[in-house]
Amino acid sequence: MVDVKKLVYLHGALCEVLRLFPPIPLERKQPIKDDILPSGHLVDSSTKIIFSFYAMGRSEEIWEKDCLEFKPERWISEKGEIVHIPSYKFISFNAGPRTCLGKDMSFVQMKMVASAILRYYCVQMVEDHPQVIPSLSITLLMKYGLKKYFSDALPRHVHICEIFGGPADGQCGLMGMLSLNDPWMAAEAIA
Ligand code: HEM
Numbered sequence: 001m002v003d004v005k006k007l008v009y010l011h012g013a014l015c016e017v018l019r020l021f022p023p024i025p026l027e028r029k030q031p032i033k034d035d036i037l038p039s040g041h042l043v044d045s046s047t048k049i050i051f052s053f054y055a056m057g058r059s060e061e062i063w064e065k066d067c068l069e070f071k072p073e074r075w076i077s078e079k080g081e082i083v084h085i086p087s088y089k090f091i092s093f094n095a096g097p098r099t100c101l102g103k104d105m106s107f108v109q110m111k112m113v114a115s116a117i118l119r120y121y122c123v124q125m126v127e128d129h130p131q132v133i134p135s136l137s138i139t140l141l142m143k144y145g146l147k148k149y150f151s152d153a154l155p156r157h158v159h160i161c162e163i164f165g166g167p168a169d170g171q172c173g174l175m176g177m178l179s180l181n182d183p184w185m186a187a188e189a190i191a
Contacts, residue, residue: 004111011082012072014110015090019063020070021132022053022092025140053091054140062089117150124149 029049036042043049060067066074077083087093093100100106117123126147133143 004108004115007111007115008076008080008082009072010111010114011107012075014107014114015075015085016070016072018092019057019090020068021134021140022057023139024092024094025052025054025134025136027051027053027094054134056091120153122151122153124151 027050029051031043031045031047031049034042034044056062058067063074075083075085087095087099093103093106126149129147130144132146135141135143
């Protein structure tokens with residue numbers, strides 16, 4: 001836990017992925033009684049408000065001119081520390097009373113999987129793969145996926161489980177909990 005907090009650039013990169021490709025792209029709210037939003041819009045109790053995390057993550061008004069650029073640096077201060085961005089701005093985990101309860105845990109998991117794969121495998125994009133196009137569903141999918149080649153950066157006998165101190169042929173700690181005890185499944189999970 002302490003160690004993953006030191007992965008500042010990876011943190012910035014993951015936040016950028018979640019900002020530009022929020023796994024839950026849409027959210028729906030409905031007031032329990034008639035209300036007026038801070039914007040002045042009147043909403044009655046039958047109004048269903050749908051807002052797009054996907055659009056908010058790409059909004060120039062919220063993220064400024066370079067909103068469409070993948071820039072992990074926007075999450076890192078000049079001192080090299082992680083910049084805290086309020087959840088009402090970085091909305092991918094929702095905000096307010098119904099905010100995601102697994103936010104911190106998901107960062108630990110993503111950092112474990114990403115750092116393990118990047119340390120032990122060389123990852124290369126498949127040439128001429130179609131551009132990433134979002135495919136709308138309850139969770140955000142990629143229309144054509146994102147195909148990559150994986151090759152060993154280490155001798156074949158090193159299994160991803162060994163990175164986490166577990167047996168090479170069995171479940172291991174958090175990775176086991178995630179059912180990611182197979183390196184190829186782990187690779188797919190961050191794909
Ligand atoms: C990158 C990973 C994740 C993302 C982007 C994410 C995003 C979200 C979002 C947007 C919501 C609000 C859904 C809604 O109200 O319609 C939510 C709720 C929730 N998430 Fe996550 N989540 C992630 C991982 C996790 C993990 C790993 C856990 C548990 C270990 C978790 C537990 C929850 C729970 C319990 C709620 C419901 C909170 C409530 O309604 O009071 N999430 N999440």
